[in-house]
Amino acid sequence: TQYVYRFGGGVSDGGQGDKNLLGGKGANLDGMASIGLPVPPGFTISTEMCTRYYAEGQSFPESVRAEVANGIAHIEGITGKRFGDAADPLLVSVRSGARVSMPGMMDTVLNLGLNDETVQGLAATSGDERFAWDSYRRFIQMYSDVVLGLDHGSFEEALEIAKEDQGHFLDTDMTADDWQKLVDEYKRLVQEQWGKPFPQDVHDQLWGAIGAVFGSWESDRAKVYRRLNGIPGDWGTAVNVQAMVFGNMGETSATGVAFTRNPSTGERAYYGEFLINAQGEDVVAGIRTPQYLTKVAREEANAKPLSMEEAMPETYAELARVFDLLETHYRDMQDIEFTVERGKLWMLQTRSGKRTAKAALKIAVDMANEGLITEAEAVGRVDPAALDQLLHPTLDPDAPRDVLTKGLPASPGAASGAVVFDADTAEKRAELGDAVILVRIETSPEDIHGMHAARGILTARGGMTSHAAVVARGMGRPCVSGAGTLAIDGKAKLFRVGDRAIKEGEIITIDGATGEVMAGAVPTVQPELAGDFGTLMVWADKVRRLKVRTNAETPLDCRTARGFGAEGIGLCRTEHMFFDAARITAVRQMILAADEKGRRAALAKLLPEQRSDFAEIFEIMAGLPVTIRLLDPPLHEFLPHEESEFDEVSQAAGVGVEALKRRAAELHEFNPMLGHRGCRLGVTYPEIYEMQARAIFEAAVEVAEKTGEAPIPEVMVPLVATKRELELMKDVIDKAAEAVFADKGRRIDYLVGTMIELPRAALKAGEIAEVGQFFSFGTNDLTQTTLGVSRDDAGRFLTTYVDKGIFARDPFVSLDVEGVGELIRLAAQRGRATKPDLKLGICGEHGGDPASIAFCEQTGLDYVSASPYRVPIARLAAAQAAL
Ligand code: ADP
Ligand code: MG
Ligand code: MG
Numbered sequence: 045t046q047y048v049y050r051f052g053g054g055v056s057d058g059g060q061g062d063k064n065l066l067g068g069k070g071a072n073l074d075g076m077a078s079i080g081l082p083v084p085p086g087f088t089i090s091t092e093m094c095t096r097y098y099a100e101g102q103s104f105p106e107s108v109r110a111e112v113a114n115g116i117a118h119i120e121g122i123t124g125k126r127f128g129d130a131a132d133p134l135l136v137s138v139r140s141g142a143r144v145s146m147p148g149m150m151d152t153v154l155n156l157g158l159n160d161e162t163v164q165g166l167a168a169t170s171g172d173e174r175f176a177w178d179s180y181r182r183f184i185q186m187y188s189d190v191v192l193g194l195d196h197g198s199f200e201e202a203l204e205i206a207k208e209d210q211g212h213f214l215d216t217d218m219t220a221d222d223w224q225k226l227v228d229e230y231k232r233l234v235q236e237q238w239g240k241p242f243p244q245d246v247h248d249q250l251w252g253a254i255g256a257v258f259g260s261w262e263s264d265r266a267k268v269y270r271r272l273n274g275i276p277g278d279w280g281t282a283v284n285v286q287a288m289v290f291g292n293m294g295e296t297s298a299t300g301v302a303f304t305r306n307p308s309t310g311e312r313a314y315y316g317e318f319l320i321n322a323q324g325e326d327v328v329a330g331i332r333t334p335q336y337l338t339k340v341a342r343e344e345a346n347a348k349p350l351s352m353e354e355a356m357p358e359t360y361a362e363l364a365r366v367f368d369l370l371e372t373h374y375r376d377m378q379d380i381e382f383t384v385e386r387g388k389l390w391m392l393q394t395r396s397g398k399r400t401a402k403a404a405l406k407i408a409v410d411m412a413n414e415g416l417i418t419e420a421e422a423v424g425r426v427d428p429a430a431l432d433q434l435l436h437p438t439l440d441p442d443a444p445r446d447v448l449t450k451g452l453p454a455s456p457g458a459a460s461g462a463v464v465f466d467a468d469t470a471e472k473r474a475e476l477g478d479a480v481i482l483v484r485i486e487t488s489p490e491d492i493h494g495m496h497a498a499r500g501i502l503t504a505r506g507g508m509t510s511h512a513a514v515v516a517r518g519m520g521r522p523c524v525s526g527a528g529t530l531a532i533d534g535k536a537k538l539f540r541v542g543d544r545a546i547k548e549g550e551i552i553t554i555d556g557a558t559g560e561v562m563a564g565a566v567p568t569v570q571p572e573l574a575g576d577f578g579t580l581m582v583w584a585d586k587v588r589r590l591k592v593r594t595n596a597e598t599p600l601d602c603r604t605a606r607g608f609g610a611e612g613i614g615l616c617r618t619e620h621m622f623f624d625a626a627r628i629t630a631v632r633q634m635i636l637a638a639d640e641k642g643r644r645a646a647l648a649k650l651l652p653e654q655r656s657d658f659a660e661i662f663e664i665m666a667g668l669p670v671t672i673r674l675l676d677p678p679l680h681e682f683l684p685h686e687e688s689e690f691d692e693v694s695q696a697a698g699v700g701v702e703a704l705k706r707r708a709a710e711l712h713e714f715n716p717m718l719g720h721r722g723c724r725l726g727v728t729y730p731e732i733y734e735m736q737a738r739a740i741f742e743a744a745v746e747v748a749e750k751t752g753e754a755p756i757p758e759v760m761v762p763l764v765a766t767k768r769e770l771e772l773m774k775d776v777i778d779k780a781a782e783a784v785f786a787d788k789g790r791r792i793d794y795l796v797g798t799m800i801e802l803p804r805a806a807l808k809a810g811e812i813a814e815v816g817q818f819f820s821f822g823t824n825d826l827t828q829t830t831l832g833v834s835r836d837d838a839g840r841f842l843t844t845y846v847d848k849g850i851f852a853r854d855p856f857v858s859l860d861v862e863g864v865g866e867l868i869r870l871a872a873q874r875g876r877a878t879k880p881d882l883k884l885g886i887c888g889e890h891g892g893d894p895a896s897i898a899f900c901e902q903t904g905l906d907y908v909s910a911s912p913y914r915v916p917i918a919r920l921a922a923a924q925a926a927l
Pocket of ligand 2 (some may be wrong): 381536
């Protein structure tokens with residue numbers, strides 16, 4: 045097997061980019077080099093090597109050493125420099141790069157190949173001693189941190205002390221001599237902490253770094269990131285080794301990052317930051333405040349330091365040409381890293397840029413309108429889950445705001461929560477159900493879990509491309525970065541702005557759209573759904589086959605869902621109507637009744653209430669199907685559980701406390717989920733389902749008469765396991781229907797069907813379809829009953845199951861396609877073999893999960909049903925599944 049793939053200088057071993065093999069970074073370096081962009085030559089060690097490295101006890105086969113040597117020779121050939129040559133040394137960067145960009149991975153090592161001898165050669169050939177020693181100290185610092193794992197803080201401290209000793213304020217004030225002294229100090233720190241001198245052999249340096257990249261694939265950070273983002277552990281990472289170019293060679297050199305469009309708003313404008321006389325991650329590390337790329341942006345921000353467009357007009361013009369080339373080549377917005385070495389532009393990275401949901405939407409719609417991509421492609425470009433961000437409330441513009449300070453609007457959306465100062469606390473408090481805002485000087489990859497747990501992120505330092513900003517945008521968390529007036533006192537657990545102090549636990553609000561930070565919570569308003577959102581939805585609806593319904597039972601939810609484009613109700617849970625405070629007494633009287641007569645009397649009180657509920661829903665859903673599930677939960681759920689409630693309930697229901705307690709005890713079940721619930725209630729107390737059916741049909745006739753548009757009720761019987769159960773229940777429902785129709789002198793169409801939520805029902809679907817006219821897969825229960833895992837208790841072990849790879853994702857969130865999915869496939873086939881026009885839908889939580897929706901499309905279901913706010917997500921996911 046070949047493990048090393050060269051790029052640059054007209055060579056392209058990777059043939060432009062198999063991301064699975066070369067990782068995203070490697071594939072795109074190869075890609076850029078092949079379309080003639082200025083990319084420093086290098087080579088990529090493939091992800092297959094990573095897999096083999098772990099398979100063979102973290103060691104390298106002999107063959108790959110020869111391949112790497114060959115790769116180095118390739119770089120030497122093009123640059124004319126030799127690795128380890130004391131006179132004119134080749135320096136390289138060593139970078140990790142998985143299929144998808146992963147902040148959990150190893151940081152890049154720059155300037156590798158420097159030692160006590162080659163630093164002299166670098167000084168001589170560059171004619172710049174200061175630059176050479178600056179590069180060497182950077183190298184030792186980075187290598188000690190990311191490869192040797194030494195205490196990063198002590199190196200930072202040594203730098204600060206060195207600056208103070210010399211009376212310098214900025215890194216750029218340091219002289220060659222100052223850097224050289226710092227190098228001595230760094231070497232001393234390495235000896236002290238590592239017990240060995242800093243490696244002088246350049247090949248040792250290189251293999252140390254390569255091993256560290258592969259080793260970082262199994263680091264805790266990387267594992268956390270993979271778990272949060274559903275990235276499989278067996279992908280592995282690639283390693284990129286590339287000739288160094290230098291942005292720290294004086295005033296005509298620079299380094300920067302840029303987006304080809306605004307990643308926050310999606311606006312079509314180049315967008316980025318750069319720093320003169322700087323290297324690598326200086327821009328994102330928040331060491332110096334970066335300068336703007338374009339004149340417009342600088343003027344808008346009222347900033348003084350010249351933009352790149354003004355400071356280096358020629359190089360900037362070349363960069364702008366590269367942006368356009370990259371967008372046309374990759375047909376997407378690109379996130380770019382570049383370096384200018386003595387006026388010459390070098391491209392170091394490109395990838396599809398992370399963007400907010402708002403930007404994703406705008407960019408997709410714009411690019412389709414520009415003719416760069418098709419409408420269908422635009423539909424495929426927006427992550428349905430990210431739409432969530434757009435559908436959620438923003439700050440009420442009219443509400444008063446107690447503004448503490450303002451930072452950069454780094455990631456849009458608004459969030460209120462309790463202030464916390466570290467990631468672990470954020471995670472702990474979030475687990476307890478608190479909304480928290482993570483407040484940091486700046487964030488680093490170690491903070492990822494805390495950023496994920498937080499509602500929003502606030503940093504004192506860092507620009508729009510800082511770690512906090514990029515990660516927050518990717519996660520869909522609101523973020524305000526670089527709020528410079530914020531002084532964080534980590535020890536006292538508070539931050540100050542001006543003369544005000546905000547302690548840990550106090551509530552603040554951040555507005556990621558304006559950058560404002562406010563004391564207290566600010567009320568929110570519903571978002572607008574017109575514009576690009578509407579356009580994309582129209583395109584999505586053109587390609588979608590699956591219908592999208594909603595799970596809703598209140599008029600508000602029904603209206604919201606219809607506004608979001610729901611095409612009916614897939615699940616209206618009637619028990620929620622029973623819990624209503626005004627009705628619960630009648631419900632309890634029904635439960636407590638000694639006989640059928642007593643039950644019927646109580647049910648008679650509930651009938652008009654249910655009828656008016658249904659009438660309201662039918663009116664809102666005029667002309668659309670409405671699936672109503674008959675009573676499902678066990679009756680004891682409606683009885684009081686707390687001692688303190690018994691008195692009150694006994695009075696309201698007109699039953700003695702003792703009788704009440706006796707009845708509650710009688711109804712107690714050891715395993716209610718598998719107990720007296722669903723159609724088992726209807727079988728034992730048919731009068732309950734009869735009342736509900738009456739209410740449905742009376743309401744339907746009433747609405748048909750009132751509006752002239754008959755609703756289409758689909759009466760659904762829950763928890764059916766056998767054909768006979770459904771037969772009995774259908775009989776009750778049909779009789780109620782006939783009675784109502786005879787009474788009112790008007791008929792309407794309706795269907796009677798069942799939920800498929802027990803494995804037996806799925807297996808016997810062929811028989812059940814003889815009676816039922818539709819199936820709705822109740823995947824919450826079907827998952828519980830198939831896996832034998834209680835949804836309410838699974839939290840304790842499911843994360844471990846996901847960590848150990850037993851489930852790729854929580855099966856209650858994303859359908860277990862292999863297991864539960866097989867039952868669904870089988871039930872669909874058997875059901876349709878009996879009744880070819882059998883209507884099939886899904887109404888569990890999975891109905892709003894994009895991966896599960898893709899499965900529903902493949903299985904040929906007719907519709908999915910999701911909670912109101914997930915309806916647009918489901919529409920988009922259904923369209924993507926059909927692409
Ligand atoms: P990340 O994926 O975190 O962006 P990279 O591997 O791209 O990490 O490296 C980070 C930074 O290091 C780059 O933005 C670039 O500025 C710098 N860098 C990487 N390789 C080189 C190189 N060959 N020459 C100069 N700078 C480099
Ligand atoms: Mg970077
Ligand atoms: Mg990079």
